[in-house]
Amino acid sequence: MISQLNSIPLYLICGGIIAFVAAVCIIFMVRSYKAGIAIGMDPSKLKRALTSSITFSILPAVGILLGVIALSGSLGTPWPWLRLSVIGALHYETQVAQAAAEQVGLKTLSAAEMTPSAFATIALLMSVCIMWGMILSFFFNKGYLKRLSGKKQESSSSKPGFGDSAMTAMFIGLVSAYIGSYIGGFVSGKGNFTFQGDLTPIIVAAVSALCMSGFIYLSEKKKMVWLESFSIAASMLAGMLAAVLL
């Protein structure tokens, strides 16, 4: 079965869809760059935003590639390649694939038990469960943003907007949830207040944060602004290196 899942027609189907999405990305990238220049944005800022986005994405992309490798043992290479290149998320795919496998009667998500019908069903469920963001965007992106910009115009006349504070607050909440989970995992992960849980994520996060503080110091105090493009990727690399050395 695994040889069928790794066959040329499957590579062509999945590769074709990925190529379509890549073309969409190129269209959006070129249009936004041209629009930035047209409305008078600083080209060097646009280029730095572009460079930093590319460097920022390389490391997580290698992590996602590992997800493809992990899933390729049970679902073949083309389908996980498509899922993780286009719409999926690393934490989502395995969970949904496992749930679908259970529904089609497989004991585990493995190539040994896989049948053509089971694979097609798993693939369908993986597509259906995560399509809602796209559907909502299709129907409501325009109206939702129009409504928000209307509200912003009404409020901007009286006092400064809450938008930026809300974004910062939301990110503080997001990061706190993850950092809190690492600390909670260490303190109570192996039984309440046993302090026997995994300490590695906390150390990795701390090393990464320390490295980031160094980059911000150099960028803000020593005027080495060019470092901003690499700060997150390099900090992550330092944190990940710490995990290897531990």
Add this chain to the structure above:
Amino acid sequence: MDRKNYLEKYDRTTHLIGRAASAITLFLLIGAPFLIGFLLGALPDLSAAAKGFLSVGIIWTVSSVVEFLVYTPMLGAGGGYLAFITGNLINMKIPCAMNAREIAGTQAGTPENEIISTLSIAASSLTTIVVLALGVLLMAPLQPLLQSEALQPAFANVVPALFGAMAYQYFRRNLKLACVSLVMMTLLFIFVPSLISQTSMMILPSGAVTIGLAYLAWRRKGKQA
């Protein structure tokens, strides 16, 4: 053409391309399992797929609605369409767009921010596509290196590494709020460790509390001014 007219035209075309791309991608992604099933000689079992959807799909549906409502204003039109087509929002696209916005110094809700978000997410998505395509192409020779025992801890800790760097970046902007939020979430996970496996779901209450507290502080500041 003046700036206002140019941006209006840009916005109209963005929605047109975004909607068309979303519809075509959706059609391709839903159609692919049927086409693959046809090639393999068996179509998907729709009843099993429906049961599977009821068990896990509902959670992801709710999560998708929340993601749409929260992230669309941050990303703008082009960034929003692209991010929902290309996925990996929380662990990649959103931090990437925020980082680019930081570098360019743009404000949420402005055309400049819309442009930077779109540029950033498009570049990030293309990078992912290229890295994965190269990886798949070189899968055989790369596998021993990537799957080597020595490197596994590094890749198992990509997310803590990302959030460590982001913690420094964001916590220093509002230290009081960060302390309250971090203590609250830490205590929650210490006293209810079963929630650790559902951290992504805990982002919603955590984000709601921090936004609520930031709103109260913003209102108080507004009254004092």
